[in-house]
Amino acid sequence: MHSMTFVEMVEIARSSATKRAIYFRVILLIIAFVLISAVAEFSGVKLRPGAHKLVDFDDFYIAGQLVWRGAIGQAYHFVTMLQLQKSFSGTDSFMPWTYPPQFDLLVALLALLPMGLAYSVFTIGTLAAYLATLKRIAAENFVPVLILLVPLIIITAGIGQNGFLTGTLIGLTCLGLQTGRSIAGLPLGLMIIKPHLAVAFAVYTLVNRRWGTALVAAATVAATSALATVLLGPAVWTDFLDGVKEARIFLEHGFYPLFRMVSVYAVIRSLGLPAPIASTAQILIAILALGMVVLATRRFSPRQALGVTAIATLLISPYAYDYDLLILGIGLGLLLADLVSLGTDRERLALYASSLFIGIFSIVQTVIASKTDPDKVIGESIHLSLGGLAVVVILALTWHILLRGQERRAGSIEVSVKTPTYAHANASPAASLT
Secondary structure: OOOOOHHHHHHHHHHOHHHHHHHHHHHHHHHHHHHHHHHHHHOOOOOOOOOOOOOHHHHHHHHHHHHHHOOHHHHHOHHHHHHHHHHHHOOOOOOOOOOOHHHHHHHHHHOOOOHHHHHHHHHHHHHHHHHHHHHHHHHHHHHHHHHHHHHHHHHHHHHOOOHHHHHHHHHHHHHHHHHOOHHHHHHHHHHHHOHHHOHHHHHHHHHOOOHHHHHHHHHHHHHHHHHHHHHHOOHHHHHHHHHHHHHHHHHHOOOOOHHHEOOHHHHHHHOOOOHHHHHHHHHHHHHHHHHHHHHHHHHOOHHHHHHHHHHHHHHOOOOOEHHHHHHHHHHHHHHHHHHHHHOOHHHHHHHHHHHHHHHHHHHHHHHHHHHHOOOOOOOOOOOOOOHHHHHHHHHHHHHHHHHHHHHHHHHHHHHHHHOOOOOOOOOOHHHHHO
16 A cells, blocks of 8 residues: 655645645644633633743733833833833743834734733734635645644744734735735835845845835835834834844844744854854845845746745844744745646655744744743753754755756747647648648
8 A cells, every 4th residue: 555755745735625624624723722722821821830931922912011101112122121021921031122113003902902812813813814815825735835834833823923914914915916016015015014024025026126016115114104103202213223233232142042043143153153153144145045036036937936035035134033934835835836846756855844844843942942941031041043944945945946947948948949830730841842
């Protein structure tokens, strides 16, 4: 009896409606379990012994409360934010707040609700939007892509991060750019909440001379900046810039959970090499990734170029995290049909394994870190970071496979040009001359 390989298990959902339905139901059950547990935890139901461990949504909620107190500036400074987080969770864990003021407005709305309800509205709402966007992009490849994203979805849902939101915004940007509509600039402009994840798409937009899209994106940034200034006060921008400066210092000294980060910088720093070497490598890989975006717009179809851009945008900043890789799902949704038809079994195995590895590795490392350093300030112990290498592998393999497809098409065109055609299929060259 033929045993199904991992590659076949992932890809069978493309052709079998029955398998697709089964896989989707299992995935939904897993996600539902994570969501129910998280809702209970954020609602104050004790599921685990000990103090509540500070997670990302706690940070969102604290910042939202500060907005209503007229003290959002405190979130951007280590001394005040550490005390607020300590009183909130009862631990010494610290999470820097470096979000632009536009995101302050969003979390302020969440702080109007009880915490469990706020988590439910934000996480379930953005997850539903992400899944709907991914389904529209991936079509019959929706479930296979979802299989590869399960660990990342678990991570994002468990801590209430905004990866579903940014993934949705990038997905909507791709849909708009595919159809040539200027409205694509709206979700691209809203990515101001995490601008470092939109750099490659800004380059794509300019290289392709999508001036309408660029104008809408710029107007969106300007309008939301003006709104934040009016509602939060001009001083919020000074506080925000101070927070960014502090974050740069924290990054240089390793005061971030490097094992959760998916940048080349994090890989190199986790190996014990100094910050200047890691920064140089990050700059070089960012330049290479942006160069691939420019080349992709010249060599590949618009859909393929957008898929490459979605992957490449994750390699620009040292601050990319595992939950940001929901954007990778958008790239895979755009590209999976080509990867399946053009890639070898080994190449596809490497792609699928790399995609799953990032999330699984982060989950394992998080569990290890929570057991060995439950109350330590982030960065006091260094754990290996490998996610950035996996993203590089995914981009390199994708490029190689798409390039092979282009060469095949070029070869077939050349053959068709060289082969003469006749008026009738059964006519000979001699008959055509008489």
